[in-house]
Amino acid sequence: MKLYKLIQNEMFKMINKKRLFIVLGLLFIMIAAFAYGQHNSIERTREQTAKRIGISASNDWHKILEQRIIEIKNRIDSPGMDDTRIARMRVQMEQFKYYLDNNINPIDVTNASFTTKFMEQSLFLFLPLLIIILAADIVSGELGAGTIKLLLVQGVPRWRILLSKYITLITLQLVVLFFAFVFSSIISGFFFGFRGWTAPVSTGFKVIGGQLVTSDIVNVPQWQYTMMVYGAAYFVALAVGTVSFMVSVIVKSTAASIGIILSALIGGSILSNFVADWKLARYLFSVNLRLTDYISGSLQPIEGMDMTFSVAVLSVWIIGALMISFIYFTKRDIMV
């Protein structure tokens, strides 16, 4: 059988399992919920700020930003703050100052900024979870159900079967990202208006010695920035998907494979808190998922962690996981 036919076959299996539609449904519901929540919280903060700094100022984002800078400053000066938190807040404060100086409104929520924010926020947990739903049983499911025999007796080389499954997976990831983009831009459009795609966004923030350096910042239009974020998101999805693919090849039961990859993911996001002090932890794939933080500059400035490092670590994981999957799948005995 040709690879094309195999992939088509795999894709139909996925469609029949309805799993893709569950993922897209989840995506739709969550985006609608986020958009509604965001809408509510904007209204509330607007009221609160209005109360605090005077009614007339509530629509002037300059005032709101200035107020936030003062608040952050107070928090930095208050005792009992640990250094990493302070460094992070200081970076944020400098960013706000930069926005003020350059007359860029960072707090206006439009459907463009929501679409971007949604991906930035879901990139390290929600998106990987969706990917896991797709990837976790792609091989182990067939092992468990015994249907792998039907595939293997057709005389197709094993690597080709596995490759068709992998290509199906990465194609579906593209579909998921596409719908994440479409859903969030349309749904949030109804809440916040279809606008903001050409507004400037700053990127290229740089931290040196715990200080934000603003001289290399470039402003790009929002649509370009969104593309950057979704590009990073796909790379993350690829890494998570490939690792779950490997687990799915190795582990026979789907439940176990979901469990393993989920604990690695959640464990990783907890571990990211210690990454500044514990160097070994930063080689874990799940610690390096927040690629968009490097783009937006909302990073916790950690010595030695940057885009190059994280992309390199994830690439090594992707290549390693693929190699292990293929070697293991072609060498193993399959007795059902």
Added chain:
Amino acid sequence: MAKKILWYLIIFIACISLIFVTSGFYKALKSTIGSSGDNNKSMDQKTAVSHADNAKLTKDPNKKRLLILGDSIANGTGDESSKGIDGNLKELLKNQTSKDIVLDNAAIDGLKYNDLLKQLNEKKLDSYISNADYIIISIGGNDIREMLTVDELSREDIFSQKQEGFVKGLKEVISYIRKNNQNSMIVFLGLYNPTKDDDTPDNMKMLKSWNNSAQTVIDDDSRAVFIPTYDIFKFNTDKFISPDRLHPNSFGYQAIAYLIEKAIESTLEK
């Protein structure tokens, strides 16, 4: 049939999405790699790049780069308008010159002179130093403030030790800067007394001697200037000091920025 349509739809969507994400990822890499670099490798590259830029930058007569180093005063802590020296100085300089003013602030709250040396020796600021036309330094305030907690008897000894260390450290800071950049103007801010409570003659003597020793070091360099702040704060603490009774407030920072601006005014057009 429906399945066939779905299949082509999926391929179509995947293709669009692939183009979108790969170009996005490429852009993301291009914009972050080598600029957010904190690890040594990309740092080296960046330094190399900025050294290459260096000639171009200094040749660019329409740009003046300022670098601020040191403690919380350099950082602008205490200014309720959150401008600090940066913001005020930028405004003042804009009125003086048509040139673009680029300000980099690498100050850290609570920095002492040996921390500043450590910060410099990490070499991450080298490219900024070599590109700067003006380097503004505020340091030593946190060192001398330690003296207030030392008991009276041993204070004199500890102070003279500390002062010796500071003089040596400051010399190292200046020579480090000169190693990277012979031409930049160094502006050193003297210390002031923030509260009347500690206004004892002994304390005032320490402050004076500290400032004197700093000025001696600074005056050894032909392109460095010591700006006293002691005098403007002496009778103005109520007006110039923020409620934390240590840092200047917005008026204080305005005053400091004004002094700096006046000191470097006529060198701007060169």
